[in-house]
Amino acid sequence: MKERVSSLFLKRSQSLAVALFLILLPATQAGQSDQHHGSEEPMPPEQALKLLGGGNLRYLSHDATNPPDYKRERKELVDGQHPYAIVLSCSDSRVPPEIVFDETLGKIFVIRVAGNVTDPTELGSVEYAADHRYSSLLFVMAHESCGAVKTTMDAVRTNTYPRSANLMALINSIKPTLDRTRLNTENKADVAVNVDRNLKAQMVNVVRKSASLARRVQRGELLIVGSIYSLKDGDARPLYYYDKSDGKVKPYPPAKTGRPN
Ligand SMILES: [Zn+2]
Numbered sequence: 001m002k003e004r005v006s007s008l009f010l011k012r013s014q015s016l017a018v019a020l021f022l023i024l025l026p027a028t029q030a031g032q033s034d035q036h037h038g039s040e041e042p043m044p045p046e047q048a049l050k051l052l053g054g055g056n057l058r059y060l061s062h063d064a065t066n067p068p069d070y071k072r073e074r075k076e077l078v079d080g081q082h083p084y085a086i087v088l089s090c091s092d093s094r095v096p097p098e099i100v101f102d103e104t105l106g107k108i109f110v111i112r113v114a115g116n117v118t119d120p121t122e123l124g125s126v127e128y129a130a131d132h133r134y135s136s137l138l139f140v141m142a143h144e145s146c147g148a149v150k151t152t153m154d155a156v157r158t159n160t161y162p163r164s165a166n167l168m169a170l171i172n173s174i175k176p177t178l179d180r181t182r183l184n185t186e187n188k189a190d191v192a193v194n195v196d197r198n199l200k201a202q203m204v205n206v207v208r209k210s211a212s213l214a215r216r217v218q219r220g221e222l223l224i225v226g227s228i229y230s231l232k233d234g235d236a237r238p239l240y241y242y243d244k245s246d247g248k249v250k251p252y253p254p255a256k257t258g259r260p261n
């Protein structure tokens with residue numbers, strides 16, 4: 001299973017392989033994932049990851065052969081939703097999850113906040129989705145060159161903080177995740193290090209700050225996967241997962257066989 005999941009996120013240069021792969025994908029993955037997930041139980045996280053991966057491939061290959069029918073979808077969704085994935089992403093205008101995963105109405109439960117931080121309102125939103133058993137996958141999507149991370153790096157380096165308590169709340173969520181020895185926002189490597197650290201810390205925070213989500217993770221009802229979206233290439237492959245056995249964030253897919261937690 002894990003090989004198939006990771007194979008969905010092919011190297012960006014393999015555009016021909018991507019095209020071939022799309023042809024070979026089953027219709028439910030190659031087209032919009034418009035099969036109705038009728039059961040009460042959420043689909044397995046690996047299956048949800050496959051759907052996200054297939055969508056990211058369609059997005060990368062500019063496949064617009066199966067446009068959404070919003071009128072029909074709105075009608076179908078009036079009485080409820082059953083999104084297959086919960087996505088926590090940055091508010092940055094360049095990383096809209098529905099576009100990045102080529103998805104339409106009712107498919108992804110999205111929480112967006114600058115710096116993809118995990119404060120009470122964001123965690124409350126994830127808990128809401130998990131409590132409704134929508135999805136067993138929480139996909140945390142950071143991105144390259146994140147402005148929220150850079151702003152926090154600048155604030156810490158210069159010891160200059162905004163007056164707004166709201167902006168401070170955001171900065172205070174990112175601040176503890178930074179490498180204090182690498183705060184040069186002109187240096188792309190420093191920014192990349194801190195984007196990576198912030199992503200991993202926010203993934204761990206989900207479990208640390210939410211007893212309800214921690215229980216779900218421990219019971220195997222929720223898999224937390226992290227990604228760093230590439231602004232230039234559009235690649236949103238899974239990079240990390242939260243390993244419930246030791247509470248650490250590790251490279252995805254797991255080295256051993258079987259389910260990643
Ligand atoms: Zn950002």
